[in-house]
Amino acid sequence: MTICSRTFVAESEVINRFCFISNQSKSLVTPKASEAQSITLIAQDTSVSPTSVQRFINQYCESMPKKYDYLPKHLSFYEFKYLKGRMAFEYINAKTGTILGILPSRLSRDIKDHFLSRYSYAQRCAVEIITIDMNAGYEKLIKKLFPKAKIIIDRFHLVQLINRSMNKLRISIMNDFRTSNSVDQKKYHRLKKHWKLPLKNVLDLSFPF
Structure with missing residues (x-):
């Protein structure tokens, strides 16, 4: 054999x-x-x-042709969690919702290197409006990379900030009524039970006459 x-x-x-x-x-x-x-x-x-x-997602992204010859007039910057809580950065066409690029880091230096190495000064100057969340780092970065762009805070984050502030104020007032007094206790429980009321649209509320 x-x-x-x-x-x-x-x-x-x-x-x-x-x-x-x-x-x-x-x-x-x-x-x-x-x-x-x-x-x-x-x-x-x-x-x-x-x-x-x-791994399959990464391989697919690497196989896709990347074009860095165009930037729309309206951009949006976002960040999201991936891989055990790490934060990534993406920028999209604010009008169409098309994702233009995703970076595995939201650090300012990485974002800066990405745009400087892929887009010319003229292309970056053509951007007129950039929508962001309330990250102060983005504001400083945009002024350097996109000198002619106006910055708009995403309304979702504005509403979120207002809601958090309202809740914080409600809890502060509610805790003032946390006493042994029976009248105060009723007020405390009302504020605790009906926590959604201060956050509702006034048109959705009913007022007894």
């Missing part, structure tokens, strides 16, 4: 060489990643590990 001392790997269109995950499973990851789903949930739906899901 002759021993060749060699091995071989079976090849198929169903699965890539040296890979244990089928191409069909991989193809399910990308469409789900475009929806509002966590990596863990995508992993459960496609029967692969969260690490594999993240």
